[in-house]
Each structure stands twice: as structure tokens, then as C-alpha cells.
Amino acid sequence: MxxxxxxxxxxxxxxxxxxxxxxxxxxxxxxxxxxxxxxxxxxxxxxxxxxxxxxxxxxxxxxxxxxxxxxxxxxxxxxxxxxxxxxxxxxxxxxxxxxxxxxxxxxxxxxxxxxxxxxxxxxxxxxxxxxxxxxxxxxxxxxxxxxxxxxxxxxxxxxxxxxxxPYRNKDRSREELLRLGPFLWEEKSPVLARKWMREREKWQKVLNQLRRSEKTEAAKRAREVEAELEWIDGVITCLHTDKPSFRT
Missing domain, CATH: 3.40.50.150 (Vaccinia Virus protein VP39)
Known part of the structure; x- marks a missing residue:
């Protein structure tokens, strides 16, 4: 081999x-x-x-x-x-x-x-x-x-x-870095950007389904997904611009 x-x-x-x-x-x-x-x-x-x-x-x-x-x-x-x-x-x-x-x-x-x-x-x-x-x-x-x-x-x-x-003195919170990866976030590679763009697509599909639902709990869940999408948008923006990120 x-x-x-x-x-x-x-x-x-x-x-x-x-x-x-x-x-x-x-x-x-x-x-x-x-x-x-x-x-x-x-x-x-x-x-x-x-x-x-x-x-x-x-x-x-x-x-x-x-x-x-x-x-x-x-x-x-x-x-x-x-x-x-x-x-x-x-x-x-x-x-x-x-x-x-x-x-x-x-x-x-x-x-x-x-x-x-x-x-x-x-x-x-x-x-x-x-x-x-x-x-x-x-x-x-x-x-x-x-x-x-x-x-x-x-x-x-x-x-x-x-x-x-690995989580000390970073521009993102520990909870965020557990999701993003502290070393990956520092590197900000194009592959990481592609990953989170794909994640955004998945969550957008979930949101579209929730908005079509007539169930009462769907509206609450939709707001949670909207918040997740907002966070992902911030991540993607930082990855594309390579500017200092903000803490959410």
C-alpha cells in the first residue's frame, strides 16, 4: 500500500x-x-x-x-x-x-x-x-x-x-468556539466558510417549512431558527471578510 x-x-x-x-x-x-x-x-x-x-x-x-x-x-x-x-x-x-x-x-x-x-x-x-x-x-x-x-x-x-x-483570549465566546473550532476560526479557511454556508442552507430550509406550518408551536420555533440564521450570517460575514469577529 x-x-x-x-x-x-x-x-x-x-x-x-x-x-x-x-x-x-x-x-x-x-x-x-x-x-x-x-x-x-x-x-x-x-x-x-x-x-x-x-x-x-x-x-x-x-x-x-x-x-x-x-x-x-x-x-x-x-x-x-x-x-x-x-x-x-x-x-x-x-x-x-x-x-x-x-x-x-x-x-x-x-x-x-x-x-x-x-x-x-x-x-x-x-x-x-x-x-x-x-x-x-x-x-x-x-x-x-x-x-x-x-x-x-x-x-x-x-x-x-x-x-x-484554546478558548482563552479569543474574539468569540467559548460556547461559539465549541461550535466553530478555535483553531479553525483563527485560520478562517475557505473550507470552513463552505461548511457554514451549507449549514445556512439547511437552516433556511427548516425555516421555510416552519413558515408554511399552521401549528401554533411553529411560530416559536421559527423565531429560534431565525436567531440561528442571524448568528450563522455573522459567522459567514467574518469568514468572507476576514475582519475581527464580534461576540454575540
């Missing part, structure tokens, strides 16, 4: 892994990322965890194909249950919803002992993941946003440290 055989998303995740680390890839996507870690000599050892039988068998086949059975351990199990305490330095969880990632980390909290880095790529619900970090002693140390095949992904990296540090 060579670098061009894995997605831009997975390669970016791999770039956040310290060289020589012992890594767990939870929900291993047929062990593609695990294979890349080993073939590129990034990780010294990888645990590839899969819950369902089909992907588990595909991961076993992939590892056998590259002859890496001695350095990649494919295990079937739920979340961090596939790990022993102190077995890995880095945990990667990618391609799941933010709520599911939070549940995996919460339920497997005892397996985080000895882990120094988390590399997490939620498909949705990034705010939930950042909030979990903030509330559980993990410092968001880096994040990036990318677009591949028309889909926008955010990758969040956390290390042991001071959870509040």
Missing part, C-alpha cells in the same frame, strides 16, 4: 500520529489506516478494532495481504473494549457521529489510562466532541478541516494538558 491508495482524510489523520507510537484505530475501516501506519513506519504497533463481523473479516484479510500480522492486531469488539490498559499511546476514532465518539470514550474511560493523544474525526457533532474534551481533561491541541469528494471533514487532535487554553 502506498500513500495514494488511502483517502486524503485518512492520510491527514495519520499525519497527526507521532512517529513510533502504539496506536489504536477504533472502527478501522477495513484496516486501511492501520496498514498505512505500518507501511509508512509511522506507528510501531496498531490495534485495529471492529465491531461487526464483515469489516472485521475484511480487516483480517487486509493485514494478511500486506504481511503485517506481527505489527497489526485485528480485534473484534465494541469501542475501547478491544484494548488493554496502557497498551497504546494514541487512539484514533474516525468516520462516526460525534455522539457515538463521545459514548465510546466515556464508556471506555478506564482504557484511556496511559493514552497521550486522541485523533478524532466526527462526521457530525464536532461540538459534542470538543465539549467532551473540555470536560474530561483533554486539551484540544490542533484541528483541521478538509473537503474530499464533496464532503467536509473536521479532524480534532487532543493531548493531555489544560482544556481551557
Amino acid at each position: 502506498t500513500s495514494w491508495m488511502i483517502s486524503k482524510r485518512l492520510k491527514t489523520i495519520a499525519d497527526f500520529c507521532p512517529e513510533g507510537a502504539r496506536v489504536a484505530d477504533i472502527g478501522s475501516d477495513h484496516a486501511l489506516l492501520a496498514s498505512y501506519f505500518i507501511q509508512q513506519n509511522i506507528a510501531s504497533f496498531v490495534v485495529a478494532g471492529e465491531l461487526n463481523e464483515g469489516p472485521y473479516q475484511a480487516a483480517l484479510k487486509q493485514v494478511h495481504t500486506i504481511g503485517a500480522e506481527d505489527r497489526i492486531s485485528v480485534r473484534r469488539g465494541n469501542g475501547l473494549a478491544v484494548l488493554q490498559k496502557g497498551e497504546v499511546d494514541v487512539i484514533c476514532i474516525a468516520g462516526m457521529g460525534g455522539q457515538l465518539i463521545v459514548s465510546i470514550l466515556t464508556e471506555g474511560a478506564d482504557k484511556l489510562e496511559g493514552v497521550s493523544r486522541l485523533v478524532l474525526q466526527p462526521n457530525v457533532g464536532e461540538e459534542l466532541v470538543r465539549r467532551w474534551m473540555l470536560e474530561n481533561g483533554w486539551q484540544l491541541s490542533n484541528e483541521t478541516i478538509l473537503e474530499e469528494d464533496g464532503i467536509i471533514y473536521e479532524i480534532l487532535v487532543a493531548d493531555r494538558g489544560e482544556p481551557m487554553l
